[in-house]
Amino acid sequence: MKFLGVASILLSILFGTATRNCSAHEEGTEPGDALQSVTVNVYPLAYYDPGPGKKPWGGCDKVPITVGGYPHGTIRVGVFESILGGTGQLWRATSWQAALTASQLLDFDPHAMQVAVSVEGKIDGPSAGALFTVGILPAVRGDQLNEEVTMTGTINPDGTIGPVGGIAYKLEGAAQAGKKTVLIPAFTRLQYDAYSKEHIDLVEHGKKQGLTVHQVNDVWEAYELFTGKKLPRHKEITLPMVSSMMSNHLRERTEKWIELQSRAHKAYSSWDEDRHSDYADDFLEGSEDLMKRSLAATSKGSLPRPIGMQ
Structure with a gap:
């Protein structure tokens, strides 16, 4: 993310049909009254690129995130800027994604769908998305x-954290702001710096700045490092299993269908052209496509797995 200054954003999202924690407003208030609000502070890492041949630098500024505070039962998204055109498209999209991902991880709690992110000046880029998501979650929980x-x-929509650029300079900005720990995306320990034209070990670079650098893969890892508590994960979904008898039955039926389709195709092709029809041609074309997919699935073993097989 490149900060060219600072901007003002208000992002609020509410799904009135959510069923979890729908009584988030104060007891005794009407459904149309505003939900209570909670504010937390996060510190996005900035990367300033002054242009070719000039050394970049990093920054770290406080950004309050307020959750709640808007009428229950509405969907509201607002962007308020301190200067005209202060927020870029990537920043807007990232704010949406952070709010929606946080809401999803909390089973679409309506309180989590009202988010105000407040900064000032001019800003763009997607690299604060994971931080905003993690900031919203404890405000709700x-x-x-x-x-x-x-x-x-x-x-990312599944809660994983994606790579970004300029991390070496962002670490320097974090150190200057007095931070002690910085989380970076997994698999980005070594990052090429176009200015120095060398690969930088970000963990070691952080140590030189007095920082502890952790590589994290997803929101769950990040949340625990931010709060000391675990964010509940949804139960893993496993593929349905069938008995060996049913699996063999499906395999036999599939093979018989493929054989029948092949015979029908051969017979139809042997007829005179005046006996063909557009309907039959289209039907046969679709059947051939389905047969190819069935053969491919069979050859890859993509039939229902018998119980006991992995």
């Missing part, structure tokens, strides 16, 4: 966010 920790990385 009531956990304490450690302000000595910060992070850089994009956020």
